Amino acid sequence: MIRYALVCEAGHGFESWFPSSDAYDDQAARGLVTCPFCDSARVDKSPMAPGVARTDRARPPAATPAAVPAPAPMPMLAEPERQMRALLRMVRAQVASTAEHVGARFPEEARKIHYGEADSRPIYGQASLEEARALVDEGIDVAPLPMLPDDRN
Structure with missing residues (x-):
């Protein structure tokens, strides 16, 4: 890895x-x-400092199974980032609870609503960057839903 x-x-x-x-x-x-x-x-x-083990220090003695320490906890997020992520999760939850999920049909449904071919209603779904740009070029209001890094895992 x-x-x-x-x-x-x-x-x-x-x-x-x-x-x-x-x-x-x-x-x-x-x-x-x-x-x-x-x-x-x-x-x-982007440039990244490599993790290199030091060889100029003596290694500690091998631990017995009973003496193996618990793994260190994951680093905590700073409070402003934690608050921002909580707010983004609330935005996503609000959209999911008040709008219709149309999946990959999003560009098609957005056009139908814009041109009066379908009832006006809040929708959300997936669109490629090119599809979203085409919608904006047509004057259709769209906005990306913020995605957090842990949403992709």
């Missing part, structure tokens, strides 16, 4: 794990590596 520090065209930084550097290259070439903040597939590796 290899961890890369990545950055998208909008400057969002994030990290991701890959089975190998070849796996990253293959996934990136196929557009499968996307920014968790803006969903851009234009992602590049």
Whole structure:
């Protein structure tokens, strides 16, 4: 496994794990590596300090099974980020509870509503970046639903 520090065209930084550097290259070439903040597939590796074990210190004696410490807890998020994530989850929950999920039919349904071919109602679903841009170009109001990194796991 290899961890890369990545950055998208909008400057969002994030990290991701890959089975190998070849796996990253293959996934990136196929557009499968996307920014968790803006969903851009234009992602590049950014400089990252490697984790190198020190060899100039003596190793501690091997622990017996009973003396193995519990794993360290995951680092806690800073309070502002925790609050922001909670707010984004509330926004997603509000949309899910008040709008109709139309899935991959989102662009088609949005057009039908816009052009009066279907009843006006709140909807949400999936659209590619190109489909969303086409909707905006047609004057159809759309907005991405924020997605958190842990929503993709």
